[in-house]
Amino acid sequence: MKALILGIDGYIGWALALRLLSKGHEVAGIDNLSTRRFSAEVGSDSAFPLPSPKERVEAVKRKLGTDLKFVVGDAKDKALLEETIREFKPDVVVHFAEQRSAPYSMKDYEHAWYTLENNLKSTLALLYAVSEIDPSIHILKMGTMGEYGTPNFDIPESAFVKALIEGKEDVIPTPKWGGSYYHWSKIFDTFLILFKGKLSGLTVTDIMQGPVYGTRTEEIIDEELRTRFDFDETWGTVINRYCVEAILGLPLTPYGKGKQTRGFISLEDSVEAMRLLIENPPKEGEYRVVNQFAEVYNVTQLAEIVRDASKELGLKVEIKNVKNPRVEAEEHYYNPEVKVLPSLGFRPKKNIRDETKTMIMDLLPYKERLERFKHVIMPKTIWK
Numbered sequence: 001m002k003a004l005i006l007g008i009d010g011y012i013g014w015a016l017a018l019r020l021l022s023k024g025h026e027v028a029g030i031d032n033l034s035t036r037r038f039s040a041e042v043g044s045d046s047a048f049p050l051p052s053p054k055e056r057v058e059a060v061k062r063k064l065g066t067d068l069k070f071v072v073g074d075a076k077d078k079a080l081l082e083e084t085i086r087e088f089k090p091d092v093v094v095h096f097a098e099q100r101s102a103p104y105s106m107k108d109y110e111h112a113w114y115t116l117e118n119n120l121k122s123t124l125a126l127l128y129a130v131s132e133i134d135p136s137i138h139i140l141k142m143g144t145m146g147e148y149g150t151p152n153f154d155i156p157e158s159a160f161v162k163a164l165i166e167g168k169e170d171v172i173p174t175p176k177w178g179g180s181y182y183h184w185s186k187i188f189d190t191f192l193i194l195f196k197g198k199l200s201g202l203t204v205t206d207i208m209q210g211p212v213y214g215t216r217t218e219e220i221i222d223e224e225l226r227t228r229f230d231f232d233e234t235w236g237t238v239i240n241r242y243c244v245e246a247i248l249g250l251p252l253t254p255y256g257k258g259k260q261t262r263g264f265i266s267l268e269d270s271v272e273a274m275r276l277l278i279e280n281p282p283k284e285g286e287y288r289v290v291n292q293f294a295e296v297y298n299v300t301q302l303a304e305i306v307r308d309a310s311k312e313l314g315l316k317v318e319i320k321n322v323k324n325p326r327v328e329a330e331e332h333y334y335n336p337e338v339k340v341l342p343s344l345g346f347r348p349k350k351n352i353r354d355e356t357k358t359m360i361m362d363l364l365p366y367k368e369r370l371e372r373f374k375h376v377i378m379p380k381t382i383w384k
């Protein structure tokens, strides 16, 4: 198959490109390299030094023996999208080209608006480009489990639910409640996709994915093929941050009461799940929603897992709850439905306990580099 990946330079985009290439698919990608710039904006960098796009293409050729087309450009540029789609003729377009940090979106009005404008514009440009060129192209869109928030009901894996309102029944979009402007941007994306998808008969998989962790996939075996790895308060996600905190001798930082519960998935399982979704698209004209995660934990349990793994590797680590910079439920019900991926034969191969040890071992040789970024780890971005 031919896959066009928007956001190919990112943590998951790069890992998915390698997975698809190694399985014999053709891949092209577009990226405006904004995560590299935004990470520098907050005084941080990837834990692993990142090759340039040109070096990445050369490394793919050397290590995987295959060609990769990497376009440095903006997915909001509809003309660029159209040109690339007409030329490459993809079977699937994967959309990761969005600002993906909740804290970054909460810094101030400018960052909130950038996130909304950037994310909605690229989504709408893609929906129009595909509708106009070939509506049968499968769109695989990265949403987030955070679109649902943390409701007191079981989260269905479906776009619509039955509702009884003042004695009358109808079908309504599944209720959503974001916890940051970033999460709201993905909720609005979902509504745009549902609406335009219905008008133009688009074939869409909308993935609701939980936080992703890990340093490796089967293809990411050496430095040249590594994907970026963020750990600072703006760009790092919880498990990845804890592993770097452990290496730097900092306390692990559950926010507030520390009972915030999420569904987590390793990078390896995330790209494998997406390979399955790409190879098994929905029916033409269908909108398919997929809840994508492997294990459910709260952030205190995760801290305990990382502390125990660190101990086994000879690191002395403590857990210290810090004042929660976010406005979020710190203790809540959480029970999302997961049926689509298992129906395609997906079984997670990794688990957090084993994977955190691998992560710490992969990161330890970079301790000196990480020391330079010690000052960007503690939370500073305040929601209120």
Ligand code: USQ
Residues within 6 Å of the ligand: 100, 101, 102, 103, 143, 144, 145, 146, 147, 209, 210, 211, 212, 236, 237, 238, 239, 241, 242, 253, 254, 255, 256, 258, 260, 262, 263, 299, 326, 328
């Ligand atoms: N948290 C801590 N300590 C930390 C960092 C985070 O307790 O040091 C807590 C947060 O308060 C939150 C939870 O961990 O309750 C998850 O935070 P996170 O930073 O790991 O993830 P989040 O900001 O929700 O966003 C990440 C990705 C985003 C993706 C989302 C999936 O950056 O792109 O959409 O995970 S989900 O969380 O399901 O919305």
